[in-house]
Amino acid sequence: MTxxxxxxxxxxxxxxxxxxxxxxxxxxxxLNPAGTFVWSQIDGSRDDDAIAGAVAAEFDVSPEIAASDxxxxxxxxxxRALLVDAAEART
Numbered sequence: 001m002t003x004x005x006x007x008x009x010x011x012x013x014x015x016x017x018x019x020x021x022x023x024x025x026x027x028x029x030x031l032n033p034a035g036t037f038v039w040s041q042i043d044g045s046r047d048d049d050a051i052a053g054a055v056a057a058e059f060d061v062s063p064e065i066a067a068s069d070x071x072x073x074x075x076x077x078x079x080r081a082l083l084v085d086a087a088e089a090r091t
Contacts, residue, residue: 003046
């Protein structure tokens with residue numbers, strides 16, 4: 001998956017933590033520092049492997065743990081329609 005922030009999402013980093021607003025529902029989500037780091041890596045050009053590599057380097061965790069945690073986070077955000085797959089969005 002190459003995640004891209006969805007069209008109905010607004011977000012901002014406040015005091016080092018991302019606040020995400022689902023404009024369609026009005027709900028908000030606050031992310032912890034690790035989630036904020038992952039969110040800040042989402043640009044529609046980096047795939048989940050590249051983001052996981054950045055997580056492993058930033059937080060000094062094994063590539064396997066970074067990959068698992070990153071994919072779980074991305075899948076959760078995708079399930080909430082906060083992320084889209086950039087490859088699907090281009091078709």
